[in-house]
Amino acid sequence: MCGLPAMFAALFVIMLVTLGWRWFYVAAVTCRRDFTALWAYIKLLMLIKLCERKNLNIGDVFEKKALKHPDKLAIISETQRWTFKQLYEFSKHVSIAFQRHGYQKGDVIGLLLENRAEYVGLWLGLSRLGVITALINTNLKGPSLRHSINVAKCSALIYGEEFADEIEHIANDIPAKLYQFNNGVNKPVRESATDLATLLQSVRHMEFTRASVNAPNHHDKLMYIYTSGTTGLPKAAIISHSRYMFIAAGIHFTLNFKIKDIYYTPLPLYHTAGGVMSIGQAILFGSTVAIRKKFSASCYFADCVRFKCTVAQYIGEMARYILATSSTQYDRRHKIRMIFGNGLRPKIWQSFVKRFNIPKVGEFYGATEGNANIINNDNTIGAIGFISRIFPGVYPISIIKADPDTGAPIRGADGLCQRCVPGEAGVFIGKIIKGNPSREFLGYADESASSKKIARDVFKKGDMAFISGDLLTSDERGYLYFVDRTGDTFRWKGENVSTSEVEAQVSHLALYKDTIVYGVAIPNTEGRAGMAAIYDPERQLNVDHFAYEMSKVLPSYARPQFLRILTKLDITGTFKLRKVDLQREGYNPHVINDTLFYKTSSGSYQLLTSEVFDEINEGRIRF
Known part of the structure; x- marks a missing residue:
């Protein structure tokens, strides 16, 4: 017995010498955070393993909840109050209708609809057939919209009546069969389209039979969610049934949500x-x-009061907009115990929670298609998550040294990647382990795009990791902080914008002139605003016509907020347009001799003078 204490003492001395006393200090101050996260991770894996063992799909899980409490409200809004029974019945009618139209497991149907209860019912119903639903961004127009439908190989498209005009412009360029959702409004349905409301009404008294359906498995594809990247047009990221469960359950357990x-x-x-x-x-x-x-920024907390919400979601831009509104009676009348989301700027974090009396913030970080997802579970201001210093191998994520412009890993003499030390910015990655829902990388519908997000031979020969494309840094305790995006994308209005996609549209509208698009920072504004530099030494560009045409082909968040009319081009040694110098100069007329324009709230472009520049930087002109 006397030897046991001596053995532990010797072990402690060895660890102290090997790890250093600071490790013990960090372990002591972070153990509660880490053990809380570990317990949540264990519960998550237990649920996922159970669903995997029973081969449950999303439809199976939802059906159990709907039958358990059919009269409980599932989805509510300003105009709708749907119970679980209503949502289940609607989804069942969708399954029957599209089964009768010949759709089956593996088919892809696009969904272009505004937020409403039917949105969820539609993809739920299609999922019971094994049909993959492509959730299309409602801001897309023209070429981007057409691409999103075609890249996912949609055999059909369900669209809301509010998008009928946009569909009219591209209908001849997409092979998809069209279904128009009118929501009871007698708006004419395109001759080649099917009236979805009428179709669903016709099957209301029919029963859905499981035996006649090749039901999806736990790991089958459920939906495509589009994400922009460095390759240009939107990419359709694959979300499987298991992946959907992992994401929703992951944040549920990690932030201790309640039923x-x-x-x-x-x-x-x-x-x-x-x-x-x-x-x-x-x-x-x-x-x-x-x-x-x-x-709506002004209605955010009023809605929380009206619907008696206890947890509210945000993105960084929302928080800033809400904070900018005038004080109202709803600021503290709500019952919100937690807000969760991503992009809450450290500068407004404390002001936001103090004004609106928010007990806890659950800031998270992650990519739709990625496996490097993290959550700040203990209210640490500014942190987007953490890497455990006690259990670093449980959730294998890392920050590696990389080129800040391209995001390419910087490798050592052995050809392997190098981890960043605390305080050093690098690219965030997540180890890929096939078959593990928390470590899998499912990629995109376009397989060629998937390979570009994978790094090989990371820390040893043969291993693989998902490259996030974002620069992060960590502190001594393992807390992670966002620095910037790498490569040819920037984030504006909560959306990732591909510079190459915008460049293609700008160049086309500017009669194929050389064009460079990049993101520029505006003081006290989240993200980076788009700026287009167009080589037009003879000043042929009609900015009014350009603005009008741009509104037809790009969503509002992707349209350049600033224009720079270049009179000369700076070409690199590899014959590429030099973007770094332009981005550094931004929209500052004090250092730029070229003509500058800024986009007004009406959508037109006006001359950007020194006086206007000062008004923008002082917040008197907003975007």
Whole structure:
């Protein structure tokens, strides 16, 4: 017995010498954070393993919740209050209708619809058939919209009446069969389209029979969610049934959500944040989710009060907009115990939670298609998550040294990647382990795009990792902080914008002139605003016509906020347009001799003078 204490003492001395006393200090101050996260991770894996063993798909899980409490509210909004029974019945009618139209497992159907209860019912119903739903960004127009439908190989498209005009412009360029959702409004349906409301009404008294369907498996594809990247047009990221469960359940356990919570999300349901993280709480856990057709800063907390919400979702831009509104009676009348989301700027973090009396913030970080997803579970201001210093191998994520412009890993003499030390910025990666839902990388519908997000021979020969494309840094305790994006994308209005996609459209509208698009920072504004530098020494560009045409082909967040008319080009040694210097100069007329324009609230472009520059930087002109 006397030897046991001596053995532990010797072990402690060895660890002290090997790890240093600072390791013990860090372990002591972070152990609660790490053990809380570890327990949540264990519960998550237990749930996922159970669903995997029983081969449950999303439809199976939702059906159990709907039958358990049919009269409980599932989805509510300004105009709708749908119970679980209503949502289940609607999804069943969708399954019957599209089964009768010949759709089966593996087919892809696009969904272009505004936030409403039917949105969820449509993809739920299609999922029971094994049909993959492509959730299309409602801001897309023209070429981007056409590409999103075609790249996913959609054999059909369900679109809301509000998008009829956009579909009219591209209908002849897409092979998909069209279904128009009119929601009871007698708007003419395109001759080649099917009236979805009438179709669903015709099958209301029919029963859905499981035996006649080749049901999807746990690991089968459920949906495509589009994400922009460095390759140009939107990419369709694969979300399987297991992946959907992992994302929704992961944030549920990590942030200690409760089944009795009522969630508020004004985010679009075609994105992972609103459509998986929030709606997933209803699908998987039987909670109530309040949605909104379109985000309103002034109505945010008024909605939370109206719907009696206890958990609310945000993205960084939202928080800033909400904080900029005038004080109202709803600022502190709500019952919100937690807000969760991504992009809450450290500079406004404390002001936001103090004004609106928010007990806890659950800041998370992650990519729709990625496996490097993290959450700040202990309210640490500014942190987007953490890497455990006690259990670094449990959730294998890392920050590696990389070129800040290209995101390419910087390798050592042995050809392997190098980890960053605390305080050093690098690219965030997640180890890929096939067959593990927390470590799998499912990629995109376009397989060629998937390979570009994978790094091989990372820390040893033969291993693989998902490259996030984002620069992060860590501190001594393992907390992670966002620095910037790498490569040819920038983030504006909560959306990732591909510079190459915008460049293609700008160049086309500017009669194929050389064009460079990049993101520029505006003081006290989240993200980076788009700026286009167009080589037009003879000043032939009509900016009014350009603005009008741009509004027809690009969503508002992707349109350049600034224009620079170049009179000369700076070409690199590899015959590429030099972007770094232009980005550094931004929209500053004090250092730029070229003509500059800025986009007004009306959508037109006006001359950017020194006086205007000062007004922008002082916040008197907003974007």
